[in-house]
Amino acid sequence: AQSVAQPEDQVNVAEGNPLTVKCTYSVSGNPYLFWYVQYPNRGLQFLLKYITGDNLVKGSYGFEAEFNKSQTSFHLKKPSALVSDSALYFCAANAGANNLFFGTGTRLTVIP
Amino acid sequence: DAGVIQSPRHEVTEMGQEVTLRCKPISGHNSLFWYRQTMMRGLELLIYFNNNVPIDDSGMPEDRFSAKMPNASFSTLKIQPSEPRDSAVYFCASSLATVANEKLFFGSGTQLSVL
Numbered sequence: 001a002q003s004v005a006q007p008e009d010q011v012n013v014a015e016g017n018p019l020t021v022k023c024t025y026s027v028s029g030n031p032y033l034f035w036y037v038q039y040p041n042r043g044l045q046f047l048l049k050y051i052t053g054d055n056l057v058k059g060s061y062g063f064e065a066e067f068n069k070s071q072t073s074f075h076l077k078k079p080s081a082l083v084s085d086s087a088l089y090f091c092a093a094n095a096g097a098n099n100l101f102f103g104t105g106t107r108l109t110v111i112p
Numbered sequence: 113d114a115g116v117i118q119s120p121r122h123e124v125t126e127m128g129q130e131v132t133l134r135c136k137p138i139s140g141h142n143s144l145f146w147y148r149q150t151m152m153r154g155l156e157l158l159i160y161f162n163n164n165v166p167i168d169d170s171g172m173p174e175d176r177f178s179a180k181m182p183n184a185s186f187s188t189l190k191i192q193p194s195e196p197r198d199s200a201v202y203f204c205a206s207s208l209a210t211v212a213n214e215k216l217f218f219g220s221g222t223q224l225s226v227l
Contacts, residue, residue, distance in 0.1 A: 034215065036216075036218075041220070041221075042220055042221075043116070043203055043205070043218030043219050043220050043221055044155075044203070044205075044216070044218045045218070046215040046216065046217070049215060090155065099157055099160070099168060100145075100157070100216065102154060102155040103154070104154040105154060105155075
């Protein structure tokens with residue numbers, strides 16, 4: 001079965017510190033991987049995607065993610081967190097069909 | 113472009129009533145998705161359309177749920193009769209193509225409360 005796991009429901013980080021939001025996937029074939037962010041009372045917004053090529057993908061708002069095939073991971077990172085980064089983050093994956101599997105989400109809180 | 117537009121933003125109804133949620137995708141997008149978000153189950157894909165044709169409705173929970181896309185600029189999700197367990201946020205999303213590597217654009221959602 002295809003699935004995406006986000007092992008942390010909540011991540012707290014101090015403003016200015018680096019942040020990591022973890023994601024692992026189980027997808028048959030070559031995965032297409034995505035990160036989305038959701039602010040309160042809003043729909044999800046696309047941050048970045050990995051399809052092929054360089055394992056380090058850069059996205060919006062200074063975020064980046066690293067694809068690691070051997071660990072089946074796609075962790076989201078940012079070198080220096082901002083208070084405005086506080087939101088709900090979703091990892092998603094598919095394997096060529098039009099059905100995106102989403103993780104359960106990780107709530108990021110950046111503490112001033 | 114105004115983005116994906118959903119209406120209403122909030123819907124409160126009583127058990128047994130019919131509920132209709134509406135979505136206008138981004139012009140030019142030919143894939144449309146309906147998702148449901150709850151605390152317990154996270155984001156669940158209910159159904160998606162390619163070129164107005166339903167492709168996969170395996171996520172539709174019961175026969176009480178139905179979705180239509182009569183044209184490229186409009187889709188509805190209907191629940192009849194509604195039940196309290198249907199309370200959730202329902203999102204519509206659209207994308208540019210039928211290929212899987214295109215990003216989704218989400219609407220702001222409809223918060224449904226069934227009393």
